[in-house]
Amino acid sequence: MDNIIEVKNLTKDYEGFKLDDLSFSLKKGYIMGFIGPNGAGKSTTIKLIMNLVKKDSGSIHLFGKDYQKHEKAVKERIGFIYDQNHFYDDLQMEKMKSVLSVYYPTWDDGLFYSYMKRFGLNPEKKIKELSRGMQTKFSLALALSHEPELIIMDEPTSGLDPIFRSEILDILSEVIEDGKRSVFFSSHITQDLERSADYVTFINDGKLVFSKEKHSALEDYAVIKGPNDLFDPMEKYEGLVGFRRDKYGFSALFKRNEAIRLFDGERTVMENPNIDDIMLYTVRGNSNA
Amino acid sequence: MLNLLKKDYMLLKRNLWIMILYSFMIFFVFSRTDMKAQMIYVMGITMISYLLVMYSTAYDNMNKSDTLLNSLPLKRRDIVAERYISLFVFIALSSMLMALSGLVMRLTGFFPDMRPISLFDFAIATWSICLVVFIYLPVYFKVGYLKAKLVNFAIFFAVFMIPTIIGKLFIKGEAPLWIRNLNSATGLQITLFMAVFISIAGMTSYFFSLRFYKKREF
Numbered sequence: 411m412d413n414i415i416e417v418k419n420l421t422k423d424y425e426g427f428k429l430d431d432l433s434f435s436l437k438k439g440y441i442m443g444f445i446g447p448n449g450a451g452k453s454t455t456i457k458l459i460m461n462l463v464k465k466d467s468g469s470i471h472l473f474g475k476d477y478q479k480h481e482k483a484v485k486e487r488i489g490f491i492y493d494q495n496h497f498y499d500d501l502q503m504e505k506m507k508s509v510l511s512v513y514y515p516t517w518d519d520g521l522f523y524s525y526m527k528r529f530g531l532n533p534e535k536k537i538k539e540l541s542r543g544m545q546t547k548f549s550l551a552l553a554l555s556h557e558p559e560l561i562i563m564d565e566p567t568s569g570l571d572p573i574f575r576s577e578i579l580d581i582l583s584e585v586i587e588d589g590k591r592s593v594f595f596s597s598h599i600t601q602d603l604e605r606s607a608d609y610v611t612f613i614n615d616g617k618l619v620f621s622k623e624k625h626s627a628l629e630d631y632a633v634i635k636g637p638n639d640l641f642d643p644m645e646k647y648e649g650l651v652g653f654r655r656d657k658y659g660f661s662a663l664f665k666r667n668e669a670i671r672l673f674d675g676e677r678t679v680m681e682n683p684n685i686d687d688i689m690l691y692t693v694r695g696n697s698n699a
Numbered sequence: 700m701l702n703l704l705k706k707d708y709m710l711l712k713r714n715l716w717i718m719i720l721y722s723f724m725i726f727f728v729f730s731r732t733d734m735k736a737q738m739i740y741v742m743g744i745t746m747i748s749y750l751l752v753m754y755s756t757a758y759d760n761m762n763k764s765d766t767l768l769n770s771l772p773l774k775r776r777d778i779v780a781e782r783y784i785s786l787f788v789f790i791a792l793s794s795m796l797m798a799l800s801g802l803v804m805r806l807t808g809f810f811p812d813m814r815p816i817s818l819f820d821f822a823i824a825t826w827s828i829c830l831v832v833f834i835y836l837p838v839y840f841k842v843g844y845l846k847a848k849l850v851n852f853a854i855f856f857a858v859f860m861i862p863t864i865i866g867k868l869f870i871k872g873e874a875p876l877w878i879r880n881l882n883s884a885t886g887l888q889i890t891l892f893m894a895v896f897i898s899i900a901g902m903t904s905y906f907f908s909l910r911f912y913k914k915r916e917f
Contacts, residue, residue: 457916457917460769460770461769462766462769462770462916462917463916463917464914464916481772481774482772482773482774483772485770485771485772485773486772490770492766492770494763495762496762496763496764496766496767496770497762497764497767498706498709498710498758498762498764499761499762500710500713500758501709501710505709508705509702509705509706509709510771512702513702513771513772513773514772
């Protein structure tokens, strides 16, 4: 059992949106970034994995087990962080902890208080008194204190300042150091992924664009820049993902092997894309300024 | 499941003072009506239990806690069952409160002729509140607190009307035979009637609640 998450042909149909035939997997000991523009289906996928919404078809296996048949057992091994506060506002963090901790056989109070200390959180404080960043820190302390084998996070860094974002990413890297845990986190802040993810799963409009090792994803593509006379926007180039064009020239994202075949380097520049480029060209497609 | 009850207690703790206040206030509110002697305890138990059920479901809604609870290693049937168990905890609590406040009212001389709470009060109140909550909970589990509020409106009136109607019928001597029989029944008969009614209605309600909640998406 190497795959901690295994999603196959997952489909969920809403009115006006369809998560369509999604498949990907995450191996033990790695961080997977789950990216896509707003409304791509990231939160829906996470809700499906957590069995908060029901799938129409396909399968989800967590730790090699069917997530619905073994729901309680698999959830004991998952730590979760959501983009919104779902804790009881009127409770102190200490009380909230005592409500949640009993559900986890592996809960470690010592670990919880050490995280609280590290994050500078006072357990006596009420949840409604916490800032967005402090709430995320508290969620993280709760999520890590039962030593989960899988940490699922939905936009954990959105709305946070760069210092705290960086702190979270450091903690995540620390958490997977022993190779026993995996992290699956959705984000539209691609810099966070560049920094911490080993694998990237990219979805757009409910469909999988790719799910692969981050470096391999980056190596698969190339950005070509050059004068407009070398690029015909009407032509259907093999391997073209998307382009931008203005009066000064064009820039286009190609599959790397096609880029090499089509452009010999004369009067064009080939650059390595980052995740942002891949997302941007894929989502926007073709555009003329 | 006990832990969910503990969670409700933590959330409702600060409302308990208001409930204590209500349990005394109700004697003054109905002091000038003919309801005082007949139905005061029934009204009190029903109202306080109802408010506790509403507060506890409102807290869960306010904090969008369904997402949290359903992300925990916790079965949906436990979440549903806890709501039903908490109802009986609330009935027990409000019965104790009303018994205590009735005693205080008598001993302090505010209402020296106030009779003590009886098994009959407890039976009618339990019957009324169960009837109401057993309708409310399946609606709550199907559509959530906000939408169920519309149904609450109708239920709210029913909560107060049912004991009132029963009480008035008693006073006029027009209560249906089975209710009059209940009044003259022995403790054992009342207990048996309550147990049969609550069991059947409760199981039916729980069945629908579970069915609805298992299909809910968050």
